[in-house]
Amino acid sequence: MIKKIIAVLCFIFAISGNVMAASNVPSGDVGDYGVWSTEHNRELFINNLTDDITAFQNKFQQKQSVKNYVPVEARVGLAFIGGMSMISNILERSLVRFITIFLIVMFAFWIMFESYQMMKATQKSRELVEDIIKKGVLITIWILIIETGPAQLFMWLMGPIISVGSYLSDLILNSVTSTVGMSLPDTCTAIHNYVASSNSGYAILDSAQTANLLCIPTRLSGFFYTAVSVGWKWMIAGIGNSAFTFVAGAAFIVLFIYNIWKFALMALSVIADLFFVIITLPFTAIAQCFGGKSAAKNAFESPLDAFSGGGSGATSYDGIAGKIFNGLLGLFNSKNFSLDAQIKKFINAMFYFVSLSLIIAVCAALISGVINIDATTAVPTLENNDFMTFLIVGFLFAYLANKAGEFAKKISGSIDEKGFGDKLGGDIKKLWGNTQKTATSVWKAVRGSK
Amino acid sequence: MLKAKLISIAIKFIMGATALGIGIWYLSSSIGGTSIGYSSLNNFLSAIGVQNGDIASANGCFLCGYIEKLFGAIGNAAETFWNAMIENIWILMAIGFGIFLFYTTAMYLYDASKKNATLDAGDRNLDFKPWFDKIWKPAVRVMMAGALLGVLGFGGTTVLKQITNVTIAPVMFVGSELSMAATGISNSAQCGTTVQNDDILNPVLKPFMCVVGNLNTVMLAGAAGGFSLMNYSWLGMGGGVFTWIAGLSLVVMFLIIGFNLFFQILTIIFKLVFLIIFLPLIIAAGAFEGTWSLASGVVTKSINMLVESAIRIVAITLKILITYATVSFAADQYFPGPNDGYNSILPPLVTESDKQNLDNKTLSVMAVFSKCEKVATVNGTVDKNMFKNCFTASRAEVERKYPKAFDFMDDGFEFLLMMIGIFLLYFYVVSPKIDELLGGGSEESKDKKEKFDYGGWLKDMGKTIWGAPTKVAEQITKATEKK
Numbered sequence: 001m002i003k004k005i006i007a008v009l010c011f012i013f014a015i016s017g018n019v020m021a022a023s024n025v026p027s028g029d030v031g032d033y034g035v036w037s038t039e040h041n042r043e044l045f046i047n048n049l050t051d052d053i054t055a056f057q058n059k060f061q062q063k064q065s066v067k068n069y070v071p072v073e074a075r076v077g078l079a080f081i082g083g084m085s086m087i088s089n090i091l092e093r094s095l096v097r098f099i100t101i102f103l104i105v106m107f108a109f110w111i112m113f114e115s116y117q118m119m120k121a122t123q124k125s126r127e128l129v130e131d132i133i134k135k136g137v138l139i140t141i142w143i144l145i146i147e148t149g150p151a152q153l154f155m156w157l158m159g160p161i162i163s164v165g166s167y168l169s170d171l172i173l174n175s176v177t178s179t180v181g182m183s184l185p186d187t188c189t190a191i192h193n194y195v196a197s198s199n200s201g202y203a204i205l206d207s208a209q210t211a212n213l214l215c216i217p218t219r220l221s222g223f224f225y226t227a228v229s230v231g232w233k234w235m236i237a238g239i240g241n242s243a244f245t246f247v248a249g250a251a252f253i254v255l256f257i258y259n260i261w262k263f264a265l266m267a268l269s270v271i272a273d274l275f276f277v278i279i280t281l282p283f284t285a286i287a288q289c290f291g292g293k294s295a296a297k298n299a300f301e302s303p304l305d306a307f308s309g310g311g312s313g314a315t316s317y318d319g320i321a322g323k324i325f326n327g328l329l330g331l332f333n334s335k336n337f338s339l340d341a342q343i344k345k346f347i348n349a350m351f352y353f354v355s356l357s358l359i360i361a362v363c364a365a366l367i368s369g370v371i372n373i374d375a376t377t378a379v380p381t382l383e384n385n386d387f388m389t390f391l392i393v394g395f396l397f398a399y400l401a402n403k404a405g406e407f408a409k410k411i412s413g414s415i416d417e418k419g420f421g422d423k424l425g426g427d428i429k430k431l432w433g434n435t436q437k438t439a440t441s442v443w444k445a446v447r448g449s450k
Numbered sequence: 451m452l453k454a455k456l457i458s459i460a461i462k463f464i465m466g467a468t469a470l471g472i473g474i475w476y477l478s479s480s481i482g483g484t485s486i487g488y489s490s491l492n493n494f495l496s497a498i499g500v501q502n503g504d505i506a507s508a509n510g511c512f513l514c515g516y517i518e519k520l521f522g523a524i525g526n527a528a529e530t531f532w533n534a535m536i537e538n539i540w541i542l543m544a545i546g547f548g549i550f551l552f553y554t555t556a557m558y559l560y561d562a563s564k565k566n567a568t569l570d571a572g573d574r575n576l577d578f579k580p581w582f583d584k585i586w587k588p589a590v591r592v593m594m595a596g597a598l599l600g601v602l603g604f605g606g607t608t609v610l611k612q613i614t615n616v617t618i619a620p621v622m623f624v625g626s627e628l629s630m631a632a633t634g635i636s637n638s639a640q641c642g643t644t645v646q647n648d649d650i651l652n653p654v655l656k657p658f659m660c661v662v663g664n665l666n667t668v669m670l671a672g673a674a675g676g677f678s679l680m681n682y683s684w685l686g687m688g689g690g691v692f693t694w695i696a697g698l699s700l701v702v703m704f705l706i707i708g709f710n711l712f713f714q715i716l717t718i719i720f721k722l723v724f725l726i727i728f729l730p731l732i733i734a735a736g737a738f739e740g741t742w743s744l745a746s747g748v749v750t751k752s753i754n755m756l757v758e759s760a761i762r763i764v765a766i767t768l769k770i771l772i773t774y775a776t777v778s779f780a781a782d783q784y785f786p787g788p789n790d791g792y793n794s795i796l797p798p799l800v801t802e803s804d805k806q807n808l809d810n811k812t813l814s815v816m817a818v819f820s821k822c823e824k825v826a827t828v829n830g831t832v833d834k835n836m837f838k839n840c841f842t843a844s845r846a847e848v849e850r851k852y853p854k855a856f857d858f859m860d861d862g863f864e865f866l867l868m869m870i871g872i873f874l875l876y877f878y879v880v881s882p883k884i885d886e887l888l889g890g891g892s893e894e895s896k897d898k899k900e901k902f903d904y905g906g907w908l909k910d911m912g913k914t915i916w917g918a919p920t921k922v923a924e925q926i927t928k929a930t931e932k933k
Contacts, residue, residue, distance in 0.1 A: 059863075072864055075783055076871035082782075082789070083775030087768070198789030261874060269879045276887055279768075442455060 046240040053239070057232040070194045071187055071221035073264035077214045078195060080268055084275035085202045091279055096146045099282040103139050106290055109325055110135065113317035135289070142285040159209060162274075165350030166212035169357030187222055188215040204278060216357050217267035220259075220364060220397075227256040227394065248391065255394045262401045267356060270349045277342045287338050290314055363397050454927040461923045469916060473705045477673040480509040480666075483831025485677035486685075487794045489820040494797035496830045498670050505667055506659035521655045528727045535730040536599060543599075543734055547592045550738075554584055588738070595737035599730060654726075658719055661763060662712070668774050668799065669708030675781060675796035676700030679862070685838050687845075688859025696866035700777070703873050707773060711766050713905030718759045718766075720904045725752060765888035772884075773876050774799065780868045786815050786858040794819050811852045818844040 111132055118128045170188075188211075195211040203210065231252030238246025314326045481497050488494040499509035558581045566574040679697030683689040725732075735748035781793040790808050794815065808816070821844060826837035848855050 072867045073871060075864075076776075076780065076868050076875065078789075079776050079779035079783065079868070079872070080875060082779035083772055083777075086775045086779075087772055090771075198783060261871065264871070265874060265878055268875060269883070272879050272883045276883060280887065438459075442459070 050236055050239050053232060053236050057229065057236060060229060060232065069187060069222070069225075070190045071218045071225070071260075073221065073260060074187070074191050074194075074214045074218045077217075077264065077268055077271065078198070078210065081205065081210055081213075081271065081275075082199075082203065084272070084279075085204045088204060088275060088279050089202045091282075092149065095282050099146060099285060100143050103143060103285065103289060106286075106325075107135065107139055110290065110315050113315040113322050113325060117315070117317040117322075139289050142289055146282050146285050159206075161346055161350050162205070162209050162213065165353045166209070166216065168354050169216045170212070172354070172357050172361050175361075187218055191215050191218065204275075213267070213271055213353070216353055216360070217263040219357075219360055220263065223364075224256045224260045227390065228253050228260075230390075231256065252391065252394070255391070255398060259394065259397050259401060262398065263356070263360070266401070267353070270352050273345050274349055277345050281342070284339050284342055359400050359403070363400060366393055366396060458920065458923045458927055462920045465916060465919055470702065470705075473709070474701055477670065477701060477705060478677065480670055481674055481677065482509070483827075484681055484834035484837065485674045486681050486832060486834070486837055487678045487819050487823070488674070488797040489816070489823050491798055493823065493827070494671065494674065495667075497674075497832070498667065500667075504663075506656075506663035508663060508667060508670070518655060518659075521658075524723055528723070531727055532730065539599060539730050539734050540596065543592055543596060543737060546734075546738060546742075547588070550588060551585065555581065558584070591739070592737045595733050598733050654719070654722065658715075661767070662715060665708065665711060665715070665767070665770055668770050669704045671797045671799055672704030672708075672774055672777060673701045675777065676702075676704070678795040679865075681834065682859050683862070685834060687838060687841055688856055689862045690860065691862075692866050693859060693862030696862045696869055699866060699869045699873070703777075703869060703876075704773075707770065707876060710909075711770055713909045714762070714766055715905070716908065717903050717905035718762050721755060722759055725756060761888050765884045768888075769876075769881055769884055772880050773872070776872055776875070777869075780865070780872060784858060784865050784868075786812060786855070792816055811855055814848045814852060815855055818848055 114128055114131065118125060122128075191214050192208070192211040195207045195214065199207040199210060205213070231249045234245050234249030234252065236249075238244070238249055315322050317325075480499075482499060483497055485497070488497065495503075495508070499507070501507045559576075562576055566576075676697040676699070679689065679700065680694050681687075681697075683691070683694035683697065732748055732752050739746055739749060778793065778796055778799075779789065781796050782789050782791065785793045785795050790812060792808055792812055818841065822837050822840035823832060825840045826832045826834075828836070845856050
C-alpha cells in the first residue's frame with residue numbers, strides 16, 4: 001500500500017514537472033530491487049535543487065539589494081491606500097445622499113416626538129422652538145460638511161497632523177542612525193519617487209503624505225531583505241553538506257520575513273484606522289446630530305461639546321416609538337463614531353507612528369554592529385558572516401516589534417494594537433504547535449518502524 | 451505504525467486538496483470559456499452567465515436556486531405559524547391581561563383595606579384613581595397590540611408581505627445598493643428578476659439575491675484575475691511558475707474570503723427571517739413591557755437586531771470591496787504598470803473609472819487584449835487557442851514598436867508576494883478592523899459569541915463532516931497500534 005502511495009505521489013510530481021515549469025524531482029535511474037535512492041539520483045537531486053535555489057537567490061538579490069528598491073510591503077501599502085481611497089470615494093457618492101435624506105427624515109421624527117413630549121410633560125414651547133432651531137442648524141452644518149466631500153475636508157484638517165507625525169518619525173530615525181554612524185538604505189526616496197509616479201487619481205492623501213506613511217515601517221526593509229538573501233545563501237551552502245546550516249538559513253528567512261511583515265502590518269493597521277475614520281464620517285454626522293444625552297441644549301450652549309462630545313441629543317420621548325427612534329440612532333452613538341473618537345484616532349495613529357519609528361531607530365542602532373553598508377552602492381552586507389549574532393539580533397527585532405504597541409500606549413495613552421498583535425501571535429503559536437505535533441508524531445512513527 | 455501515519459497524513463492531504471479542488475472547480479466552472487482578462491464589464495458578465503443585467507442570475511450565484519426553494523419552504527412555515535399564532539395569541543394576551551388586572555386589583559384592595567383599617571369610619575374611602583392610573587397604560591398597550599394583531603389577522607399574507615417589505619427588505623437593500631454602487635453592475639431593481647414564487651418572503655429574497663449575487667460577482671472577478679495569470683503561464687504567453695502560483699493564490703484568496711462571507715450572510719438572513727416569524731409574539735410582548743420582566747426589552751432587542759443586521763451587511767460588503775479594490779491596485783502596478791487605472795488581468799469593476807493618462811505603450815497592450823478577446827469570443831465565451839494565436843501575432847507587432855512591452859507577465863514572484871501580503875492584510879487588518887467598527891467578530895466580542903450563528907454552525911458542521919475520513923483513519927491507526 002505504502003509503495004502505491006509513493007508511486008502515485010512520484011507520478012504526480014513527474015507530471016507536475018511539465019506543468020510547473022521547474023520541478024526538482026529528477027528523472028533519474030532505478031537501482032537494484034527497485035531502489036530509488038541511488039547515489040546518482042541523490043547527486044542529481046542535490047544539484048538540481050542547488051541550481052534552482054541559486055538561480056532564484058541571484059535574481060532575488062539582484063532585485064532586492066539595489067539602491068532604488070521599492071519594498072513589496074510598500075507596494076501592498078500603496079495598493080491598500082489606493083483601494084481604500086477608491087472605496088471612500090464610492091461611499092461618498094452613494095452613502096452621503098442616503099445619510100442626508102436620513103438626517104432630514106429623522107429630524108422630522110425628532111420634532112414630532114419632542115412636541116408630543118412638550119405637550120405631555122414640560123409644557124415649555126419656547127424651549128422646544130429654541131431646541132428645534134439649534135438642532136436644525138447643527139443638521140444643516142453636517143449636511144453641508146458631508147455634501148461638500150467629507151474626506152477632503154477631513155484631510156485638510158488632519159493633513160498637518162500626518163505631516164508632523166511623519167516628520168517627527170523621520171527626525172528620530174535619522175538622528176539615531178547618524179549618531180551610530182549608520183546610513184539607512186534609501187528605500188524612502190525610492191518610495192517617494194514611486195508613489196509620485198503612481199498615486200491613484202482618487203487618492204485622498206497626497207503622494208508626499210502617502211510616501212511618508214509608507215516610509216516609516218519599511219525603513220529597515222533594506223536590512224531585512226539582505227538577511228533573507230543571506231538566508232538563501234546559507235540554505236544553498238547547507239544542501240548536501242550540513243543540515244544545521246540549511247536550517248539556520250531557513251530560520252533566517254522565516255524570521256526576517258516575519259519582521260518585515262510585522263512592521264508593515266502594524267503600520268497598515270493604523271493606516272486602515274485613518275481610512276475607516278474617513279469612511280464612517282457620514283455615520284459620525286448621525287452620531288453628532290442624534291446621539292448622546294436626550295436634550296438638544298448642548299448644541300450651542302457649548303459648541304465644542306456638540307461637535308466633539310457624544311452628540312447633541314436623542315429624543316426625550318420615552319414611549320415605544322421613542323425607544324425605536326433612540327434604538328435606531330443609538331447604534332451610531334458608539335465610541336467608534338463620535339467626532340471626538342475619530343479625531344482621537346487620528347492623533348493616536350500619529351503617536352503610534354512616532355513610537356514605531358523609535359523602535360525602528362533602536363533596531364537600526366542594534367543592526368549597525370552586525371551589518372556593513374557600501375558607501376557608494378548603499379547595499380548592506382553582513383559583517384564577518386557571523387550568523388549566530390545576527391540571528392539573535394533578528395529575534396530581538398521580533399521581540400521589539402511585538403512591544404511597539406505597548407510602547408505606543410505608554411506615550412500616547414490609548415493605542416489599541418492588542419487585538420492585531422494577539423491574533424497574529426495566537427495564529428503563529430497555533431501553527432507552530434500543529435507543526436510540532438505532526439513532526440513529533442511522524443518522528444515517533446519513523447523511530448517505531450525501525 | 452509508520453505506514454498508518456503516512457496513510458493518515460495522505461488522507462488529510464487528499465481531503466484538503468479535494469476541498470480546495472472542488473472550490474476551484476466551482477469558481478472555474480462558473481466562468482464560461484477561458485479567462486484571459488476582460489476588456490469590458492459586459493464581456494465579464496456574459497462570461498459568468500448574467501442575463502438581462504440581473505446579477506442574481508449569474509452562474510456564480512452560489513446556491514441561489516436552492517436558496518430560492520429554501521426561502522419558499524420557510525415562507526410557508528412562517529405563514530402557517532402566523533395563522534396559528536394570530537388565532538391563539540388573543541387568548542394568551544387576554545389571559546395575561548386578566549392575571550395582571552386581577553393581581554393589581556387584589557393588591558390595591560388589600561393595601562387600601564389595610565390603610566382603611568387604621569382610619570376612623572368616617573375617613574375610610576376607596577379612591578379608584580390610583581387603581582385606574584396603574585391599569586390604563588397596560589390596557590391601552592394591550593388594546594394597541596390587539597388592534598395590530600387584528601390587522602395582521604385580517605390582512606393575512608398580504609400584511610405579512612408588507613411588513614417584510616418595510617422592515618427587512620430595506621436592510622438587505624442597504625448592502626445591495628452599496629455593492630451595486632461599487633461594482634457598477636446595475637441597479638438593485640434588476641436583482642432577483644428570476645424569482646417566480648409569491649411567498650411571503652419574496653420581498654426579502656430579491657434583495658438577498660442581489661447581495662449574494664454581487665458578492666459572488668466580485669469573488670468571481672477576483673478569481674477570474676487569478677485564472678488569467680494561470681492561463682498566461684499555462685499557454686506559454688508569458689510568465690513562469692511564479693506567475694502560475696500567483697494566479698492560484700489569487701483564486702484561493704477569493705475562494706476563502708468569498709465563502710467565509712457567504713456563511714456570515716446566511717446567519718444574518720436567518721436572523722431576519724426569525725424576526726418575521728416571531729413578529730406576533732414580539733408585538734404581544736410589547737403589550738406587557740414594563741409589566742412583566744420577561745417581556746421587557748423584547749421590542750428594543752428586536753429593533754437592535756434589525757439595525758445590527760443592516761450594519762453587518764454593510765460590513766460584509768465593505769470587506770470584499772476593499773479586498774477587490776486593493777488587489778485591483780496591486781495588479782494595476784504590475785500588469786502592465788504603471789498605476790494608471792488599467793490592468794490586463796482583472797475585470798474592470800471598481801477601478802474602471804480610474805483610468806488616467808494611459809501612455810501609448812499601455813494603450814497598445816490594451817488594444818491587443820481587447821482585439822484578441824473579440825477575435826476569440828465564440829458564443830459569448832473565449833476560446834483559448836484562438837486567443838493565443840491572435841495574441842502571439844499581435845504581440846510581435848506591438849513589440850517591434852515597444853520592445854519588452856509584454857514582459858510584465860514575467861513579474862509573477864513579486865505579485866505572488868503581494869498577494870500573500872494582501873491575504874495577511876485581509877485577515878489581520880481589514881476584517882478585524884471592520885468587525886470592530888461595525889460590530890461582529892472582534893477579539894473582545896468573541897466572548898459575547900452570537901447565540902444564533904447559523905452560518906458559523908453550518909461551516910463548523912461542514913468542516914467536521916469533511917474531517918470525518920481523517921478521524922476514522924486516526925481511530926483505525928490507534929486501534930492497530932494497540933494490537
